[in-house]
Amino acid sequence: RTNNLGPMWAYILAHENAVPLWRSLMGPTKVFRARHSDPDSIRGAYGLTDTRNTTHGSDSPASASREIAFFFPEFDERRWYEQDEPRLRRGQLFYSPEERVHRVLRAQEADVT
Structure with missing residues (x-):
């Protein structure tokens, strides 16, 4: 902004x-x-x-x-705590340089990498 x-x-x-x-x-x-x-x-x-x-x-x-x-x-905070936050704790992340943020890998993305 x-x-x-x-x-x-x-x-x-x-x-x-x-x-x-x-x-x-x-x-x-x-x-x-x-x-x-x-x-x-x-x-x-x-x-x-x-x-x-x-x-x-x-x-x-x-x-x-x-x-x-x-x-x-x-942003769905409840979904974050139920689904994404456990993945964060397991280290299932990637950095998106275009967006300049860390993203949680989804199950289908984890299979590709």
Whole structure:
């Protein structure tokens, strides 16, 4: 998505502790605080102001579910946990350079590779 500030990307991060890990990488929401207390964080290194702090991350799994539904209306979270997430844990993934994302191999694709 592009706006007057430039390109924007939205991703779904899949990890057992995705929310706290991503929030740790982002650093404090307030850019001034991030620059002083966590200068190697994303916001500490690249944030401009508190409203232009370069990144966003959900603050809880419930918020993540709401935000995923907003940005990715075609994503079926229940199906992910029932079908795709077990494949992720088994390492049945491939990287799509065109889409710049990791994809879970479907059964028919696993037979081909």
